[in-house]
Amino acid sequence: MSDLSAQKRLAAAVLNCGVNRIRFDPARLSDIEGAISRAEIRELIEEGVIKAATAKGNSRGRARVRAAKRSYGHKKGYGRRKGTAGARNPSKSQWMQRIRAIRTTLREMREDGSIDRRTYRRLYRRAAGGQFRSRAHLITHVEMITKGRVE
Template sequence: MKMSSIKAISADILKVGTSRVWIDTTNLDKVLDATSRDDVNKLIGLNIIQRRAKKNHSNQRLKKRINQLSKGRRRGPGSVKGTKYARYPRKRRWINTIRALRSELRDLKEKETIDKPTYRKYYRTIKSGSFSSRAQLVSHLKAESLIKEDKNENNTSA
């Protein structure tokens, strides 16, 4: 029987593709003498014909790329898809800013650094978009002399 036929039969028996069938070249005469499926099956039992291990695809390059992305690399202008505001919408920017400012104002009220009327006034002022950051809000409140000095701070400095 031809070698290609033996390979095809053994691939069918082993339930793999022909490329994964390995034939021992030292016993070629026994292999070529095989005339039936049973003969091929016996050769498989004698380990003259074997199934090769599966070759897997390596994820090494993928893992390396993901690691680089997590460090903020590979994000140059050539990788940018979408406009500035498609990637970070104006509304999301506004939400982040307003939440930060409101939490700062709430903290100042809870520490009793500002009183309730000031809190209400500046809550509305923040909503109008007058402040762009926490630092700007606090510096404005200090400039207007609306922040009360904390009693604990005076004791620690004395």
């Protein structure tokens, strides 16, 4: 068997990958041996004689399991913490989570007829101003409006 390292190097350059990923068709080694230019290598690649093996990656499975365990209370004690409370759960992300839930609830209430368009708009603006602590707070406020206790 002849040395095909030059062809492997050219194929790697054409396919934009590492030399170790280049695979040759064993039945066509004589054709590959004759290919000494990039153009000839490109032709063999188009014919499917030369291929690049798929890149191997590192599995994220273990990392996902670790993250899932952390998210429901495991290994969250003081000794594990590096950042401040504000760095670990920033106030902006807390706000985004809260306001999205409130706005979704408002939209649903408007669509099912619990509140009219004017009330929706008024409550939407109040939510943006930070009047409601949570979705539950908004719902109790709407209930009080419908009972006539609040403006």
